[in-house]
Amino acid sequence: MAVPKKDKIFVALQVLLMLVWFIPVAAWHFELSNNLHGLGLGFAVIGFVLVLMAFVQLNSALSPFPSPVKGAKLITSGVFAFARHPIYTGIIFMAFGLSIWLGSGYKMLISLLLYLLFYFKSRYEEKLLLKIFPEYVFYKRNTGRFFPKFKGRI
Numbered sequence: 001m002a003v004p005k006k007d008k009i010f011v012a013l014q015v016l017l018m019l020v021w022f023i024p025v026a027a028w029h030f031e032l033s034n035n036l037h038g039l040g041l042g043f044a045v046i047g048f049v050l051v052l053m054a055f056v057q058l059n060s061a062l063s064p065f066p067s068p069v070k071g072a073k074l075i076t077s078g079v080f081a082f083a084r085h086p087i088y089t090g091i092i093f094m095a096f097g098l099s100i101w102l103g104s105g106y107k108m109l110i111s112l113l114l115y116l117l118f119y120f121k122s123r124y125e126e127k128l129l130l131k132i133f134p135e136y137v138f139y140k141r142n143t144g145r146f147f148p149k150f151k152g153r154i
Contacts (some may be wrong), residue, residue: 003065003067004067005017006066006124007065007066007067008065008066010066010117010120010121010124011065013117014064014114014117014118015122017064017110017113017114017117018114020110020154021095021107021110021114023106023112025041025104025106025107026083027105027106028104028105028106028108028109029104030032030103030104030105030152031101031103031104032103034149035099037100037101037103039100040096040097040098040099040100041097041101042097043093043096043097043100044093044094044097044101045097046090046093046097047090047093047095047097047147048090048094049090049092050079050086050087050090051086051087051091052088052090053078053086053088054070054078054080054086054090055081055087056103057075057077057078057079057080058075058087061073061075061102062087066121066122066124066125066128067125067128068125068128068129068132068137069154070101070122072141074129074133074136076134076139076143080129081143082143082144082147083143083144083145083146083147083148084139084140084143084144084145084146085118085125085146086128086143087124088118088121088122088140089146089147090116090145091114092111092115092118092146095107095110095111095114095115096108096115097133100140111145117143118146122146126140
C-alpha cells in the first residue's frame, strides 16, 4: 500500500523541524539557576525513556507515518495507558527539556512549533485510527492526547 501524501508531508515537516532544532543559534540565550538547568535535563531524560518504552511496545507496528500499519492492534496498556501518543510526548519532553538545559530561546521556539505539528499530526492520525478501531472512541475519551487525564481527581 502506498503512503498517503498527507503522511509524507507530516513526516517531512517533523524531520525538518527536528533538523532546524539542531542549528546552533546563539540568539535568545538565557541563563537559569542550577535547579532549573537540572530540571530541563530531567525532562529530556524522561522524554527519552518514554520514547524507548513506546518503541518497544509498538514493535513491528512502529512507523513514522500517521497511517496505522496494516494488521496493527490498538495498544492501550503500558505507556499508552497514560497518553495516546507517548512517542510525541517523549519527543516534546526531550525538545523542551534540552532547550531549557541549553538555555536556548531559539530551541524553545522550535520546540513549540514541533508541539503544534504533533497536535495536528495526532488529530489526523486519530481520524484514521477511529476508522479501523471502533473502541478508539472509548480510549480517546479516557486517555489524554499527550499527557494523562486527571478527571475527577483532586
